[in-house]
Amino acid sequence: MSRAKRSLDWGFPRWRGYGSSREAAKVRLCDRHGCEEPGNCPAPKAPNSPERWYFCQRHAAEYNARWDYFEGLEKAEAEARERSESSEAAGYRSAAHYGWAAAGDGSRSADEMRALELLGLEGDADFETVKKAWRAKAKEVHPDVKPGDEDAAKAFQAYQVAYEVLRQAEERREWRG
Numbered sequence: 001m002s003r004a005k006r007s008l009d010w011g012f013p014r015w016r017g018y019g020s021s022r023e024a025a026k027v028r029l030c031d032r033h034g035c036e037e038p039g040n041c042p043a044p045k046a047p048n049s050p051e052r053w054y055f056c057q058r059h060a061a062e063y064n065a066r067w068d069y070f071e072g073l074e075k076a077e078a079e080a081r082e083r084s085e086s087s088e089a090a091g092y093r094s095a096a097h098y099g100w101a102a103a104g105d106g107s108r109s110a111d112e113m114r115a116l117e118l119l120g121l122e123g124d125a126d127f128e129t130v131k132k133a134w135r136a137k138a139k140e141v142h143p144d145v146k147p148g149d150e151d152a153a154k155a156f157q158a159y160q161v162a163y164e165v166l167r168q169a170e171e172r173r174e175w176r177g
């Protein structure tokens with residue numbers, strides 16, 4: 001009976017009865033393709049979006065593990081991904097192979113490339129362009145503009161970190177001449 005019901009569980013969000021067919025016992029399944037664990041770890045899909053992935057602990061850790069430098073950057077990267085990917089499920093899969101360091105002329109670090117990507121810039125953007133992009137992005141999610149918006153606050157924080165990475169890199173380049 002419950003085995004037969006499973007085939008009805010395709011689609012998003014995925015739900016299934018847990019241990020019984022009673023409505024009250026329904027649990028949400030992990031959004032990772034093919035995973036049958038309960039998805040009880042929400043992960044934001046994009047900045048300023050209330051939408052969440054719901055992963056099991058293992059896949060939430062996998063999702064988060066890709067972001068070890070910028071707190072909150074996964075949201076911005078997810079935004080960039082959603083611009084280029086139409087399918088949500090396919091988006092997560094391809095994002096696992098996303099190569100930050102692949103672009104650019106090789107003179108920038110992977111962190112700089114990530115920061116540029118977050119600001120929506122190419123690898124050859126000069127610092128004036130960086131400053132302009134950062135101001136525009138930060139303005140959109142500034143706490144004064146979106147008070148009490150947790151997602152906006154995190155996006156704002158990510159932009160600050162990205163700008164700081166690029167500013168320090170610019171200074172290092174100037175010292176070197």
Ligand SMILES: [Zn+2]
Nearest residue numbers: 030035056059
């Ligand atoms: Zn899972």
